[in-house]
Amino acid sequence: MRTGEAIAMATKQETKATGIGAVEIPGRDNQMNCADFQRDLPLIIDSGGSEEQEEHLRTCDVCRDLVNDLRYIADQAKLLVPMLEPSPKVWDGIEEKLKLEGLIKPVQARRTP
Amino acid sequence: MTSGMPESEAIERAQQGDGECFEALYSMHKRRVYSLCLRMTGNTAEAEDLTQEAFLQLYRKIATFRGESAFSTWLHRLAVNVVLMHLRKKGLPEVSLQETMEPTEEDGPKKDFGAHDQVLAGSIDRVNLERAIESLPPGYRIIFVLHDVEGYEHNEIAEMMGCSIGNSKSQLHKARMKLRDLLKITRAERAGARK
Numbered sequence: 011m012r013t014g015e016a017i018a019m020a021t022k023q024e025t026k027a028t029g030i031g032a033v034e035i036p037g038r039d040n041q042m043n044c045a046d047f048q049r050d051l052p053l054i055i056d057s058g059g060s061e062e063q064e065e066h067l068r069t070c071d072v073c074r075d076l077v078n079d080l081r082y083i084a085d086q087a088k089l090l091v092p093m094l095e096p097s098p099k100v101w102d103g104i105e106e107k108l109k110l111e112g113l114i115k116p117v118q119a120r121r122t123p
Numbered sequence: 124m125t126s127g128m129p130e131s132e133a134i135e136r137a138q139q140g141d142g143e144c145f146e147a148l149y150s151m152h153k154r155r156v157y158s159l160c161l162r163m164t165g166n167t168a169e170a171e172d173l174t175q176e177a178f179l180q181l182y183r184k185i186a187t188f189r190g191e192s193a194f195s196t197w198l199h200r201l202a203v204n205v206v207l208m209h210l211r212k213k214g215l216p217e218v219s220l221q222e223t224m225e226p227t228e229e230d231g232p233k234k235d236f237g238a239h240d241q242v243l244a245g246s247i248d249r250v251n252l253e254r255a256i257e258s259l260p261p262g263y264r265i266i267f268v269l270h271d272v273e274g275y276e277h278n279e280i281a282e283m284m285g286c287s288i289g290n291s292k293s294q295l296h297k298a299r300m301k302l303r304d305l306l307k308i309t310r311a312e313r314a315g316a317r318k
């Protein structure tokens with residue numbers, strides 16, 4: 011058996027045994043499968059991958075959906091704005107400590123807006 | 124105040140010990156610092172204590188601010204360090220870093236080799252995302268908040284947390300995968316409730 015045929019057969023056997031999908035590209039024996047792609051994904055998701063990895067992404071629905079989901083989560087996280095504010099007791103505590111340390115002088119009765 | 128006073132002037136006067144200007148700076152930045160503390164700890168009481176500590180440190184250190192970066196960036200970094208120091212003092216494994224900070228397998232996300240179900244796009248609202256972040260294992264949550272919410276780069280996170288850049292990338296990926304799982308569960312529960 012030639013080397014290329016052996017690799018192709020091994021890949022098909024791995025796919026059958028583990029359920030791990032592999033993209034079928036005619037003429038390419040040593041193609042990237044989902045396990046390989048997802049193993050490297052942490053390092054490439056924000057910066058882009060090699061030609062082979064990008065090819066896998068273009069042709070594999072499962073990995074493409076995964077990457078789209080992860081990028082969507084990251085994009086949504088960027089939109090989170092500081093909504094909540096601390097209770098007034100936080101400033102009271104700061105002011106009290108600074109006065110105790112003599113760092114600020116007592117201010118007339120007044121509260122942070 | 125001080126109302127209408129430019130931030131740069133408030134900083135300059137606070138550096139000279141003006142308490143009212145310091146209070147004005149507190150008012151300008153309290154939401155962002157508190158949100159950071161709350162998201163990183165997931166605990167309201169801790170977040171308030173840490174917000175207080177961050178501003179106390181700010182008062183003590185403000186004279187050293189030289190304007191080499193934006194004041195908000197400088198303050199934010201100071202607040203992150205306060206939170207990380209607090210978590211280290213608590214002795215939590217999530218900040219002992221490197222591989223020991225990895226959550227257990229059952230905490231972690233599953234790999235996705237075969238399942239092909241609906242994508243998340245368009246289905247996340249702010250409340251659900253905040254809740255999902257809060258329920259992340261602490262190690263994942265800290266990296267996710269620093270990178271995806273607060274916008275720190277991996278090299279900055281690695282420096283702050285004393286880990287490798289690769290470790291930061293790996294933890295971030297696991298955090299996003301775990302969030303994906305959590306958000307899909309939330310979506311399925313909401314769909315089930317509507318039936």
